Amino acid sequence: MRATALWVSLSFIGCVPPAGWSGAGWTTASASPPAPVVPANWPGAERPPAPGPHLPVVVHRGGGRIVAGEPDDATRWISYTLKTTGYAEATIPAFEGTDAEWVGMMSCARAQYAGLPVDLLEQPPASGDYVLMVVGGSAADMGTTGMWGWASTGEQAVVERGVGFVFSADHHPRDRTIALCESLSHEIGHLLGLAHSEDCSDLMSVSSACGNRDYEHGALRTFTETSRAILARSLAAWGAMSQLSEPERISGVVGDATSGLSPHVLPIETSQGYRQLPVVLDAPKPLARALLRVVTPQGYRGEYHCLPEPDASCRVEGNHLAGSYPVGEERGTWHILVEAYYADGEMRRSSWYSATN
Numbered sequence: 001m002r003a004t005a006l007w008v009s010l011s012f013i014g015c016v017p018p019a020g021w022s023g024a025g026w027t028t029a030s031a032s033p034p035a036p037v038v039p040a041n042w043p044g045a046e047r048p049p050a051p052g053p054h055l056p057v058v059v060h061r062g063g064g065r066i067v068a069g070e071p072d073d074a075t076r077w078i079s080y081t082l083k084t085t086g087y088a089e090a091t092i093p094a095f096e097g098t099d100a101e102w103v104g105m106m107s108c109a110r111a112q113y114a115g116l117p118v119d120l121l122e123q124p125p126a127s128g129d130y131v132l133m134v135v136g137g138s139a140a141d142m143g144t145t146g147m148w149g150w151a152s153t154g155e156q157a158v159v160e161r162g163v164g165f166v167f168s169a170d171h172h173p174r175d176r177t178i179a180l181c182e183s184l185s186h187e188i189g190h191l192l193g194l195a196h197s198e199d200c201s202d203l204m205s206v207s208s209a210c211g212n213r214d215y216e217h218g219a220l221r222t223f224t225e226t227s228r229a230i231l232a233r234s235l236a237a238w239g240a241m242s243q244l245s246e247p248e249r250i251s252g253v254v255g256d257a258t259s260g261l262s263p264h265v266l267p268i269e270t271s272q273g274y275r276q277l278p279v280v281l282d283a284p285k286p287l288a289r290a291l292l293r294v295v296t297p298q299g300y301r302g303e304y305h306c307l308p309e310p311d312a313s314c315r316v317e318g319n320h321l322a323g324s325y326p327v328g329e330e331r332g333t334w335h336i337l338v339e340a341y342y343a344d345g346e347m348r349r350s351s352w353y354s355a356t357n
């Protein structure tokens with residue numbers, strides 16, 4: 001799935017900055033700041049947790065160095081959106097706000113996603129994939145302006161290992177909790193498959209037609225039911241995929257333990273100067289042909305045809321298959337599945353088998 005980058009323009013291009021905006025800071029006649037807008041219970045927080053696997057969303061406040069690349073890789077801090085600016089890398093400063101702002105932003109964003117299979121974490125999980133939101137600094141740190149946040153956007157699908165940003169230092173309302181919460185929730189929405197919305201009541205809208213945003217008086221926007229339905233669908237698809245084994249995820253082919261096919265994947269051998277992975281199989285009935293599906297140690301897909309020809313390097317004859325998959329110099333764990341095309345027209349797939357060299 002390809003990810004595209006969408007601009008988020010809450011402050012300048014999208015919604016008009018609140019009255020009192022000076023461009024260089026927040027100026028009003030009043031000397032005392034308003035009370036923090038941190039309700040005890042954000043709307044939606046009462047929704048019960050969603051069943052099934054939850055997608056970890058790591059919200060990082062410590063800053064760091066992000067490298068331009070494609071596709072995103074949250075675990076290695078590689079960003080496609082940064083690549084589109086022409087920068088090779090960028091250093092994002094740590095979140096400059098107060099602890100109260102951080103805690104308020106996180107509890108508010110968790111309430112926005114309550115009831116959906118998402119966990120907002122502040123540290124990466126011990127294992128497994130996650131998406132990353134970096135909160136800190138300014139759009140200028142990534143060579144751009146006029147944005148409060150930016151993220152790769154899935155087309156109604158989770159951006160695998162996606163990376164997004166909230167430029168917290170560009171958020172200038174005196175009480176920033178709601179503005180930060182909306183930016184964070186909006187950017188996570190992109191990573192989870194939401195595009196911009198024309199519905200002004202939706203958190204994903206950035207249309208100038210939606211008028212002024214007042215972050216000072218608790219006017220928190222949330223996701224509409226339409227957006228929540230898209231989030232639920234894309235997260236359900238991610239959840240189903242997360243249950244698959246690695247070769248199944250990479251190849252898109254699910255093994256079948258009930259097929260009656262038990263190929264023997266033998267140790268890698270060197271024959272005539274080539275390193276090969278031998279596979280033999282006795283099928284329950286005569287084979288017309290077969291296909292070896294392979295996932296290499298570096299995560300590439302391969303296919304190898306087995307034909308009823310005497311000189312084929314992978315050959316089928318009656319119920320029997322014998323062949324060798326050329327493995328080159330790549331080392332690690334290989335995954336192999338046999339797709340059997342029987343003489344009677346039926347096709348069955350074996351489970352995935354592994355060999356390590």
Ligand SMILES: [Zn+2]
Nearest residue numbers: 006007008009
């Ligand atoms: Zn956006």
